[in-house]
Amino acid sequence: MSSLRVGGSCSCCCRRAKTSWADDVDEPIIQKPKVEESVDENGLRTVVEYTVNEEGKRVKITRKIRRVLQTTVVDHAVAERKHWAKFGAEKGAKPGPDRATTTVSEPIELKLAAGGVKQAEPEPDEATAMKAKLGGKKVLCRICQGDHFTAKCPYKDTLEPLGLGAAGADTPMDGIATPQDEPAPSASASGPGGKYVPPSMRAGANRAGESMFKPGGNRDDMPTLRVTNLSEDAEEDDLRDLFSRFGRVARVFIGRDRETGVGKGYAFVSFEERDQAQRALERVNGMGYANLILSVAWSVPREQRPGGA
Amino acid sequence: MRPILLQGHERSLTQVKYNAEGDLLFSASKDDTVNAWYSYNGERLGTYSGHNGTVWTLDVDYQTKFLVTGSADNLMKLWDVQTGQCLYTWEFLTAVKRVAFSEDGELIVCVTEQRAIAQGAIRVFKINRENGQDQDPEPISMFHPIGSKATLAAFGWDNNSIITGHESGKIAIFDTKTGEEIQTHEKAHHDSVTDLQLSPDRSYFITSSKDKSAKLHDSRTLAVLKTYTTETPLNSASIAPIRPYVLLGGGQDAMNVTTTSARQGKFETRFWHKIFEEEVGRVRGHFGPINTIAVHPDGRSYSSGGEDGFVRVHFFDESYFRARPYGELEPDD
Numbered sequence: 001m002s003s004l005r006v007g008g009s010c011s012c013c014c015r016r017a018k019t020s021w022a023d024d025v026d027e028p029i030i031q032k033p034k035v036e037e038s039v040d041e042n043g044l045r046t047v048v049e050y051t052v053n054e055e056g057k058r059v060k061i062t063r064k065i066r067r068v069l070q071t072t073v074v075d076h077a078v079a080e081r082k083h084w085a086k087f088g089a090e091k092g093a094k095p096g097p098d099r100a101t102t103t104v105s106e107p108i109e110l111k112l113a114a115g116g117v118k119q120a121e122p123e124p125d126e127a128t129a130m131k132a133k134l135g136g137k138k139v140l141c142r143i144c145q146g147d148h149f150t151a152k153c154p155y156k157d158t159l160e161p162l163g164l165g166a167a168g169a170d171t172p173m174d175g176i177a178t179p180q181d182e183p184a185p186s187a188s189a190s191g192p193g194g195k196y197v198p199p200s201m202r203a204g205a206n207r208a209g210e211s212m213f214k215p216g217g218n219r220d221d222m223p224t225l226r227v228t229n230l231s232e233d234a235e236e237d238d239l240r241d242l243f244s245r246f247g248r249v250a251r252v253f254i255g256r257d258r259e260t261g262v263g264k265g266y267a268f269v270s271f272e273e274r275d276q277a278q279r280a281l282e283r284v285n286g287m288g289y290a291n292l293i294l295s296v297a298w299s300v301p302r303e304q305r306p307g308g309a
Numbered sequence: 310m311r312p313i314l315l316q317g318h319e320r321s322l323t324q325v326k327y328n329a330e331g332d333l334l335f336s337a338s339k340d341d342t343v344n345a346w347y348s349y350n351g352e353r354l355g356t357y358s359g360h361n362g363t364v365w366t367l368d369v370d371y372q373t374k375f376l377v378t379g380s381a382d383n384l385m386k387l388w389d390v391q392t393g394q395c396l397y398t399w400e401f402l403t404a405v406k407r408v409a410f411s412e413d414g415e416l417i418v419c420v421t422e423q424r425a426i427a428q429g430a431i432r433v434f435k436i437n438r439e440n441g442q443d444q445d446p447e448p449i450s451m452f453h454p455i456g457s458k459a460t461l462a463a464f465g466w467d468n469n470s471i472i473t474g475h476e477s478g479k480i481a482i483f484d485t486k487t488g489e490e491i492q493t494h495e496k497a498h499h500d501s502v503t504d505l506q507l508s509p510d511r512s513y514f515i516t517s518s519k520d521k522s523a524k525l526h527d528s529r530t531l532a533v534l535k536t537y538t539t540e541t542p543l544n545s546a547s548i549a550p551i552r553p554y555v556l557l558g559g560g561q562d563a564m565n566v567t568t569t570s571a572r573q574g575k576f577e578t579r580f581w582h583k584i585f586e587e588e589v590g591r592v593r594g595h596f597g598p599i600n601t602i603a604v605h606p607d608g609r610s611y612s613s614g615g616e617d618g619f620v621r622v623h624f625f626d627e628s629y630f631r632a633r634p635y636g637e638l639e640p641d642d
Binding site for chain 2: 115
């Protein structure tokens with residue numbers, strides 16, 4: 001009628017035993033109980049285990065386990081079927097899912113929302129895209145005055161453009177029937193699927209570019225936090241994970257020993273936005289991370305640092 | 310949700326089906342095996358071996374006692390679900406395309422393929438539920454639908470009617486005993502009907518078609534109640550209990566995948582609102598067309614089998630049950 005399942009949550013912490021002289025006194029006491037078990041009034045089971053790890057150091061492992069009894073009421077027939085012997089290709093297989101046939105895939109999200117699922121529209125063809133870009137303006141052929149571009153005119157090999165003799169100067173390009181012709185070629189050709197346009201002709205070509213060597217425009221301008229009291233095991237990716245919840249992290253630098261590559265316990269994290277960095281500072285400063293309490297402060301640029309080299 | 314992947318088949322899936330309680334899931338594929346799985350953890354209970362060709366179809370009775378399968382080796386087999394033993398085998402001249410139990414498990418309807426050597430036929434067998442090995446080799450009734458050949462069949466709202474789906478897109482209701490066509494809807498779909506699944510109370514049913522649409526029909530009048538038009542040929546459609554959704558699966562035919570731009574999104578399970586006829590969500594995962602979809606009878610999980618040979622068992626998150634995409638308009642179940 002009912003089936004039981006034991007689920008648990010385990011928090012495990014390992015601590016290296018002290019190797020000071022005081023240990024010698026403790027030793028006989030520690031070695032006696034290999035495993036200690038106790039249950040507190042909340043039903044939290046604490047299992048303390050003393051073992052010797054591969055480095056020959058004594059290790060105390062404390063596990064806190066909460067056992068949750070889940071009761072499911074199932075049909076008699078269903079309960080009976082759970083104990084059926086396996087057959088066919090599974091004959092004699094031990095109970096439980098076999099990794100060869102049953103695996104768990106990566107998580108998938110199902111979001112239910114009204115309004116239909118947006119569908120990628122088919123790429124509009126060139127002519128309609130161009131017409132859309134021109135807005136309400138009419139496309140006018142210079143040769144036959146038809147509703148198409150001059151280059152697409154069916155008469156372009158047989159007829160002269162109308163404007164050449166009569167009003168050449170008035171219609172300098174594919175006649176867009178508006179008096180104020182915009183500099184259309186550069187704008188339209190930069191779109192996807194358009195013809196190649198040299199950089200000098202592209203939109204923005206006459207603007208001054210951005211220099212990487214602008215005075216004061218280097219990476220020190222990015223809002224940067226200095227993280228100290230950092231665990232030496234922390235990697236760039238760990239910090240990126242930690243800080244990216246506040247905003248986009250531009251750069252992570254961990255101070256390392258030149259020879260051994262072991263972290264020196266400090267790092268710099270640069271954000272793109274100052275307010276995100278401010279939020280990160282407020283939240284992470286004083287936060288416990290890998291058994292240490294992080295200390296976060298604004299990074300002070302080298303020149304402003306008192307006595308900075 | 311984290312789907313469970315079942316890799317028990319070497320070729321593409323043809324049909325997946327839950328038993329009445331939903332604790333077991335059966336899957337058939339184009340290799341000759343049939344698998345039984347525990348649906349709650351994906352553990353394989355066993356395999357039913359004996360067929361010698363693509364197993365097109367399967368069904369399980371309401372007591373999870375008998376399993377019936379139909380195959381391209383022209384055989385229909387009755388199996389003992391618990392032991393995996395074949396109890397009885399019927400042989401025909403052509404492949405068996407669809408089998409289905411009646412609600413009380415007393416009758417089996419079987420659709421055989423139309424070939425030059427034999428007309429397509431719908432046969433109804435009476436099952437001896439006491440002794441599974443002692444079955445009548447002859448059907449209690451047999452009839453040949455005229456016109457387009459039938460590919461799908463299921464018992465309607467009672468044992469006296471059989472609903473069929475045809476290659477032309479037609480759906481019809483036949484009298485079980487006389488084989489007389491009671492109702493017909495010639496243009497239910499514009500292309501072949503690919504799946505036909507009844508609602509839990511058998512009062513309406515859903516059909517999917519190669520014409521890219523799925524439709525809900527009344528089981529007595531065949532009137533089209535709802536239409537769900539997608540942008541891809543559909544292979545399967547299923548009605549979700551508890552929540553007002555239908556699940557549609559499909560994708561281009563495997564042979565056509567390389568001929569057009571392979572866009573992702575065609576191989577997804579689509580969730581459509583049953584009443585408002587609008588797509589509300591998608592579940593990706595398969596890397597081939599989805600051939601078959603089945604929803605757990607309790608409405609809390611569903612399985613899909615694809616051309617890629619995988620069965621994916623999905624357990625809905627709490628958000629699925631809480632979601633009210635249409636707010637106040639949402640009907641109460």
